[in-house]
Amino acid sequence: QKEVEQNSGPLSVPEGAIASLNCTYSDRGSQSFFWYRQYSGKSPELIMFIYSNGDKEDGRFTAQLNKASQYVSLLIRDSQPSDSATYLCAASRPGYSTLTFGKGTMLLVSP
Amino acid sequence: GAVVSQHPSRVICKSGTSVKIECRSLDFQATTMFWYRQFPKQSLMLMATSNEGSKATYEQGVEKDKFLINHASLTLSTLTVTSAHPEDSSFYICSASTQGPPSQPQHFGDGTRLSIL
Numbered sequence: 001q002k003e004v005e006q007n008s009g010p011l012s013v014p015e016g017a018i019a020s021l022n023c024t025y026s027d028r029g030s031q032s033f034f035w036y037r038q039y040s041g042k043s044p045e046l047i048m049f050i051y052s053n054g055d056k057e058d059g060r061f062t063a064q065l066n067k068a069s070q071y072v073s074l075l076i077r078d079s080q081p082s083d084s085a086t087y088l089c090a091a092s093r094p095g096y097s098t099l100t101f102g103k104g105t106m107l108l109v110s111p
Numbered sequence: 112g113a114v115v116s117q118h119p120s121r122v123i124c125k126s127g128t129s130v131k132i133e134c135r136s137l138d139f140q141a142t143t144m145f146w147y148r149q150f151p152k153q154s155l156m157l158m159a160t161s162n163e164g165s166k167a168t169y170e171q172g173v174e175k176d177k178f179l180i181n182h183a184s185l186t187l188s189t190l191t192v193t194s195a196h197p198e199d200s201s202f203y204i205c206s207a208s209t210q211g212p213p214s215q216p217q218h219f220g221d222g223t224r225l226s227i228l
Binding site for chain 2: 031036042043044046049051088095096097098099101
Protein backbone atom coordinates (compact mmCIF):
# COMPACT_ATOMS: atom_id res chain seq x y z
CA GLN A 1 0.00 0.00 0.00
CA LYS A 2 1.38 3.35 -1.01
CA GLU A 3 1.75 5.61 2.00
CA VAL A 4 3.00 9.07 2.72
CA GLU A 5 3.78 9.68 6.37
CA GLN A 6 3.94 12.98 8.19
CA ASN A 7 4.14 13.88 11.84
CA SER A 8 0.78 15.44 12.69
CA GLY A 9 2.35 18.02 14.99
CA PRO A 10 1.72 20.67 15.97
CA LEU A 11 5.18 21.93 15.18
CA SER A 12 5.64 25.17 17.09
CA VAL A 13 8.29 27.67 16.07
CA PRO A 14 8.83 31.32 17.01
CA GLU A 15 8.48 34.03 14.42
CA GLY A 16 11.64 34.42 12.36
CA ALA A 17 12.83 30.87 12.93
CA ILE A 18 13.25 28.11 10.34
CA ALA A 19 10.43 25.59 10.28
CA SER A 20 11.35 22.12 9.05
CA LEU A 21 8.57 19.86 7.88
CA ASN A 22 9.30 16.26 7.04
CA CYS A 23 7.67 13.52 5.03
CA THR A 24 8.53 9.92 4.16
CA TYR A 25 7.02 7.77 1.45
CA SER A 26 6.82 4.04 1.00
CA ASP A 27 6.42 3.71 -2.77
CA ARG A 28 9.85 3.66 -4.40
CA GLY A 29 8.14 4.23 -7.73
CA SER A 30 7.10 7.74 -6.69
CA GLN A 31 8.96 10.36 -8.64
CA SER A 32 7.06 13.60 -8.17
CA PHE A 33 6.52 15.29 -4.84
CA PHE A 34 4.36 18.21 -3.86
CA TRP A 35 3.89 20.43 -0.84
CA TYR A 36 0.54 22.06 -0.20
CA ARG A 37 -0.52 24.48 2.50
CA GLN A 38 -4.04 24.32 3.90
CA TYR A 39 -5.43 26.96 6.20
CA SER A 40 -8.24 25.90 8.50
CA GLY A 41 -11.52 25.78 6.60
CA LYS A 42 -9.86 26.43 3.25
CA SER A 43 -8.74 24.27 0.35
CA PRO A 44 -5.10 23.29 -0.22
CA GLU A 45 -2.83 25.58 -2.17
CA LEU A 46 0.31 24.45 -3.95
CA ILE A 47 3.56 25.72 -2.48
CA MET A 48 6.21 23.76 -4.32
CA PHE A 49 6.91 20.61 -6.26
CA ILE A 50 10.15 18.72 -6.71
CA TYR A 51 11.14 15.94 -9.07
CA SER A 52 14.90 15.58 -8.64
CA ASN A 53 17.14 14.73 -5.73
CA GLY A 54 18.53 17.75 -3.96
CA ASP A 55 17.19 21.14 -3.03
CA LYS A 56 14.78 23.44 -4.78
CA GLU A 57 14.33 26.97 -3.50
CA ASP A 58 11.48 29.41 -4.04
CA GLY A 59 11.57 32.52 -1.92
CA ARG A 60 11.41 31.55 1.76
CA PHE A 61 10.65 27.94 0.89
CA THR A 62 13.11 25.14 0.14
CA ALA A 63 12.01 21.65 -0.79
CA GLN A 64 14.49 18.83 -0.31
CA LEU A 65 14.25 15.38 -1.84
CA ASN A 66 16.30 12.29 -1.05
CA LYS A 67 15.02 9.37 -3.08
CA ALA A 68 17.49 6.89 -1.59
CA SER A 69 16.07 7.59 1.87
CA GLN A 70 12.52 8.12 0.53
CA TYR A 71 12.41 11.42 2.34
CA VAL A 72 11.03 14.82 1.41
CA SER A 73 11.22 17.96 3.48
CA LEU A 74 10.08 21.55 3.34
CA LEU A 75 12.02 24.33 5.02
CA ILE A 76 10.38 27.65 5.69
CA ARG A 77 12.84 30.41 6.50
CA ASP A 78 11.93 33.51 8.48
CA SER A 79 8.65 31.89 9.56
CA GLN A 80 5.71 34.26 9.97
CA PRO A 81 2.49 33.85 11.95
CA SER A 82 0.72 33.80 8.57
CA ASP A 83 2.56 30.56 7.81
CA SER A 84 0.54 28.84 10.54
CA ALA A 85 -1.39 26.16 8.67
CA THR A 86 -1.41 22.46 7.92
CA TYR A 87 1.21 21.40 5.40
CA LEU A 88 0.40 18.43 3.19
CA CYS A 89 3.04 16.34 1.48
CA ALA A 90 1.98 14.39 -1.62
CA ALA A 91 3.61 11.95 -3.99
CA SER A 92 2.77 10.53 -7.39
CA ARG A 93 4.10 7.92 -9.78
CA PRO A 94 5.24 8.70 -13.30
CA GLY A 95 2.36 9.01 -15.72
CA TYR A 96 -0.20 9.36 -12.96
CA SER A 97 -1.77 12.59 -11.81
CA THR A 98 -3.36 10.95 -8.77
CA LEU A 99 -1.61 12.09 -5.59
CA THR A 100 -1.08 10.15 -2.41
CA PHE A 101 -1.38 12.66 0.40
CA GLY A 102 0.04 12.51 3.87
CA LYS A 103 -2.26 13.47 6.73
CA GLY A 104 -0.46 16.77 7.12
CA THR A 105 1.63 18.56 9.74
CA MET A 106 0.18 21.48 11.61
CA LEU A 107 2.62 24.37 11.92
CA LEU A 108 2.13 27.07 14.54
CA VAL A 109 4.29 30.17 14.31
CA SER A 110 4.10 32.30 17.42
CA PRO A 111 4.71 36.08 17.30
CA GLY B 112 -1.80 30.91 -13.75
CA ALA B 113 -3.43 27.55 -12.97
CA VAL B 114 -6.65 28.92 -11.52
CA VAL B 115 -9.48 26.58 -10.63
CA SER B 116 -12.88 28.05 -9.92
CA GLN B 117 -15.44 26.12 -7.87
CA HIS B 118 -19.07 27.11 -7.36
CA PRO B 119 -21.03 27.46 -5.24
CA SER B 120 -18.84 28.11 -2.22
CA ARG B 121 -21.56 27.24 0.22
CA VAL B 122 -24.86 25.38 0.00
CA ILE B 123 -27.46 24.92 2.69
CA CYS B 124 -30.45 22.83 1.69
CA LYS B 125 -33.07 20.41 2.91
CA SER B 126 -32.62 16.67 3.07
CA GLY B 127 -33.58 14.99 -0.19
CA THR B 128 -32.37 17.82 -2.39
CA SER B 129 -29.87 17.21 -5.18
CA VAL B 130 -26.94 19.61 -5.29
CA LYS B 131 -24.67 20.32 -8.24
CA ILE B 132 -21.15 21.67 -7.78
CA GLU B 133 -19.15 23.06 -10.70
CA CYS B 134 -15.41 23.02 -11.12
CA ARG B 135 -13.74 24.99 -13.89
CA SER B 136 -10.11 25.38 -14.89
CA LEU B 137 -9.93 29.02 -16.00
CA ASP B 138 -6.58 29.33 -17.69
CA PHE B 139 -5.56 25.82 -18.62
CA GLN B 140 -7.01 22.68 -20.08
CA ALA B 141 -7.39 20.04 -17.40
CA THR B 142 -6.95 16.52 -18.67
CA THR B 143 -7.89 15.17 -15.28
CA MET B 144 -10.11 16.50 -12.52
CA PHE B 145 -10.45 15.15 -9.02
CA TRP B 146 -13.14 15.39 -6.39
CA TYR B 147 -12.32 15.25 -2.70
CA ARG B 148 -14.31 15.36 0.50
CA GLN B 149 -12.99 16.57 3.81
CA PHE B 150 -14.69 16.30 7.18
CA PRO B 151 -13.67 18.71 9.98
CA LYS B 152 -10.17 18.11 11.29
CA GLN B 153 -9.73 15.12 8.99
CA SER B 154 -7.60 14.42 5.94
CA LEU B 155 -8.57 14.95 2.33
CA MET B 156 -10.38 11.93 0.99
CA LEU B 157 -10.32 11.31 -2.75
CA MET B 158 -13.77 10.46 -4.01
CA ALA B 159 -13.25 10.11 -7.74
CA THR B 160 -11.04 10.91 -10.68
CA SER B 161 -12.42 12.01 -14.03
CA ASN B 162 -10.91 12.46 -17.44
CA GLU B 163 -12.61 14.53 -20.10
CA GLY B 164 -15.08 12.49 -22.07
CA SER B 165 -14.67 9.36 -19.94
CA LYS B 166 -16.58 7.88 -17.06
CA ALA B 167 -15.25 8.81 -13.66
CA THR B 168 -13.27 6.33 -11.61
CA TYR B 169 -14.64 6.16 -8.09
CA GLU B 170 -12.67 5.25 -4.98
CA GLN B 171 -13.72 2.25 -2.97
CA GLY B 172 -16.72 2.97 -0.80
CA VAL B 173 -17.93 5.97 -2.81
CA GLU B 174 -21.37 5.41 -4.30
CA LYS B 175 -21.31 6.37 -7.95
CA ASP B 176 -25.09 6.63 -8.10
CA LYS B 177 -25.03 9.01 -5.16
CA PHE B 178 -22.20 11.19 -6.41
CA LEU B 179 -22.63 11.78 -10.12
CA ILE B 180 -19.62 13.18 -11.92
CA ASN B 181 -19.63 14.66 -15.38
CA HIS B 182 -16.50 15.88 -17.15
CA ALA B 183 -17.89 17.17 -20.41
CA SER B 184 -14.99 19.38 -21.45
CA LEU B 185 -11.34 20.04 -20.70
CA THR B 186 -12.33 22.95 -18.47
CA LEU B 187 -15.47 21.80 -16.68
CA SER B 188 -16.39 19.01 -14.31
CA THR B 189 -19.51 18.77 -12.18
CA LEU B 190 -20.33 16.77 -9.08
CA THR B 191 -23.98 16.19 -8.28
CA VAL B 192 -24.87 14.92 -4.83
CA THR B 193 -28.19 13.23 -5.40
CA SER B 194 -30.87 13.11 -2.71
CA ALA B 195 -28.49 14.57 -0.17
CA HIS B 196 -28.86 13.66 3.51
CA PRO B 197 -27.31 15.18 6.63
CA GLU B 198 -24.46 12.65 6.57
CA ASP B 199 -23.43 14.09 3.18
CA SER B 200 -22.68 17.41 4.84
CA SER B 201 -18.99 18.06 4.26
CA PHE B 202 -16.42 20.21 2.51
CA TYR B 203 -16.18 19.16 -1.14
CA ILE B 204 -13.08 20.23 -3.06
CA CYS B 205 -12.21 19.78 -6.70
CA SER B 206 -8.79 19.90 -8.27
CA ALA B 207 -7.49 19.86 -11.82
CA SER B 208 -4.29 18.72 -13.43
CA THR B 209 -2.69 18.66 -16.86
CA GLN B 210 -1.00 15.78 -18.59
CA GLY B 211 2.54 14.76 -17.63
CA PRO B 212 5.19 13.46 -17.66
CA PRO B 213 6.44 14.35 -15.19
CA SER B 214 3.30 14.23 -13.04
CA GLN B 215 1.88 17.72 -12.82
CA PRO B 216 0.57 19.38 -9.66
CA GLN B 217 -3.09 19.38 -8.86
CA HIS B 218 -4.56 22.85 -8.52
CA PHE B 219 -7.45 23.11 -6.11
CA GLY B 220 -10.67 25.06 -6.21
CA ASP B 221 -11.79 26.98 -3.15
CA GLY B 222 -14.16 24.21 -2.09
CA THR B 223 -17.88 23.95 -1.46
CA ARG B 224 -19.21 23.68 2.04
CA LEU B 225 -22.37 21.60 1.90
CA SER B 226 -24.80 21.60 4.80
CA ILE B 227 -27.86 19.37 4.62
CA LEU B 228 -30.58 20.14 7.13
